[in-house]
């Protein structure tokens with residue numbers, strides 16, 4: 433049985449100190465999981481480990497049934513580009529490109545043609561409600577609009593997994609609520625497993641499950657809801 437994300441007994445040390453120790457986490461396709469935890473608890477480290485940016489010293493990390501932690505750098509990057517979409521607080525959008533060019537970028541990197549990529553990016557900008565801003569530069573849109581563009585970009589290549597690190601951290605309450613709802617709806621609609629790190633309790637309440645990262649391990653229901661496992 434394949435999960436979107438399957439983390440087993442993962443240990444990660446940073447500067448010789450164990451930050452994650454015995455982490456278990458299964459996320460089904462279309463499931464939304466919130467991770468809470470004190471500052472410095474290791475939440476970003478966990479997301480980076482799931483994304484294959486940090487290699488665990490023991491344990492395993494599977495993305496849609498593939499061991500990302502076992503791959504060499506080139507294959508890990510390729511798997512990440514194909515299977516994972518990320519939304520981080522300060523975005524991964526590139527300031528030298530306008531909104532729609534940023535959304536197209538993952539598709540262009542995956543070798544899709546210009547016409548297809550542009551059409552798909554337009555659809556996604558409509559889905560997140562900023563199609564009228566497609567040609568604006570990033571300095572000409574608000575923080576909330578930028579996060580919407582980041583969500584559209586993260587969804588462009590239909591990833592199996594969405595990772596969001598404090599996606600609403602810099603937004604006011606209304607904008608944060610809208611952005612989070614978009615992310616959750618998109619994950620359900622596109623069937624992507626979403627892991628969202630947040631300090632906001634009201635954000636966590638809107639997710640299917642909430643887990644706490646404490647002393648290097650996840651507390652709460654770490655297993656996916658089997659009914660939605662693909």
Ligand SMILES: Nc1ncnc2c1ncn2[C@@H]1O[C@H](COP(=O)(O)OP(=O)(O)OP(=O)(O)O)[C@@H](O)[C@H]1O
Nearest residue numbers: 446447451469470471472473474475476477478645
């Ligand atoms: N490059 C690094 N060198 C040394 N220690 C690091 C490094 N990166 C992270 N750490 C340490 O690892 C621990 C986990 O950091 P991490 O960023 O994952 O926590 P977090 O829960 O995401 O924190 P926050 O909520 O403040 O963003 C922290 O104690 C941090 O100081």
